[in-house]
Amino acid sequence: MRDFDKWFNEMRYSINQYNYYVNFEKVYENIEKLKIELNIMNSLIGSNNIKQDMTDLFEKYPEILKCIPILLAVRKKEIYVRDEEGEFNFNFESRNYSIEQYIYFMEKTGLVDLIENHIVNNLIDYCLGVETGLDSNGRKNRGGHQMENLVESYIKKTGLEYYKEMYLRDIESKWNMDLSQISAGGTSSKRWDFVVKTENNIYVIETNFYTSGGSKLNETARSYKMISRESKDIPNFEFVWVTDGAGWKGARGNLEETFNEMEHLYNITDLEKGIFTEVFK
Template sequence: MAKRDFNEWRSHFIPAISGYSYYVDFDKVSVNVDSIKTELNIMNSLMGSKNICEDFVNLATKYPEIRKCIPILLAIREKKFDVRDNGKIITYDLSKHVNSIEELSRLMSETGLFKMMENRLINLVDYVYGVETGLDSNARKNRGGHQMEDLVEGFIRATGKKYFKEMYLSEIESRYGLDLSAISNKGSTRKRFDFVVESNNHIFAFEVNFYTSSGSKLNETARSYKMLAEESRGVNGFTFVWVTDGCGWKDAQNNLRETFDVLDTLYSIHDLESGVLSRLFDGVEIVLDHF
């Protein structure tokens, strides 16, 4: 196989993999709002109140279920949280009827909720739609972290090979009778791979990531995977595969180049689109005795 050119390989890196679903999950937002819409509409009766503390106590006494609205009105997911109040810690648990109505009234007063409701005649259902949208946007990092895994999994699945997600070194050793002590520092490292693929009596262990911005983590990752590539080279029946991409590598390409030079199975999204996995999986003829 002809030696690959690093600059040509990296020239195919793409700046983003985010689809439309990355931004806001409006279906989730609607479900969350609908689950408390009745209670929010009850709370709407407090808008513009001139005696809101007393009105809230009366309302919460008659409709105790409205307390479950309070966390989202404070733009938090937690139903149980602590507040420091004049040197004391007050624990609020809105999942249960633990706190007194007076304590809830103080919470809403001190956080400014009462003032907002007194002075601004807004619909709380609309307000919570906005809050839920904002909170969901904070989940983008988590969604983004899974996008590359989902993308690579699609390519692996398309090959028809048997594979597993998130598998530890010890599980690989146990399942396939492999000795991976050279990688695990004689069993002291609990390394977990994103995917493990079986093909032609051979095991392929994958790490996948995508970087939209640069930083020290990229250099650390490249150095770590270079070491992993070198350590795994002598393990019969085992191949380490790294799939990475993203414009974040632009300022960290020197370390990436070092890993590229020692790891033939370092791939980009462009490589996957070119069918590299089928060629990789079907081209291996090494026999694993204990497979």
């Protein structure tokens, strides 16, 4: 029997790598797409006749309209607003209102003040900061990929045949397996993070890393415990769950129940000790 307390105390606080925080390559790429237009708009900074200068600039260079959303930290090409006059949906790829209305939009959102009063000196530098802030929203996805990449590195070490993001129905089709016991009678569209094929067995693997707690962790533990139960009678099929993270401290009880029932529940320390080599047979 494995010792849950010892295993649980091995949970990692973080697995963040250097590129987790900001993907500067993507930030620079997004700025480069608007560099010419932003430089044109830089001519408006500190203008003494901002509305007339904006009108002249938008008439001569209508393409600069597409810069406006990023100045408001918005990635969409359309922005909806409503006021006492009604509802408006401004399109910044293909102008659908008068130039005066677009300038009014910029005035009401604070962009005219930002540019006219020299609050920023360079719109490219300003947008670089905006893009950096927006990119931080991608940390959740990068965090999930970090765990997947880590687990994949240990799968590769086994030298076995494996697949990423494989649907349950594709497993059934590829290896002529009946997985109706875990597919809700064939209605589930479950996708597994990894599938490892050995000479005798199919191993489906789920991975996750939780830095913070929440009800989702309890639901995940219960769900995976149920999959483990339902899959026990499927010939040549094994369910493997690799999880880690300090977030489990708030869901310890449910995780312990699952740990005591699941044969293949592992953490990063288990991977480091070569558990995949022992399990995949």
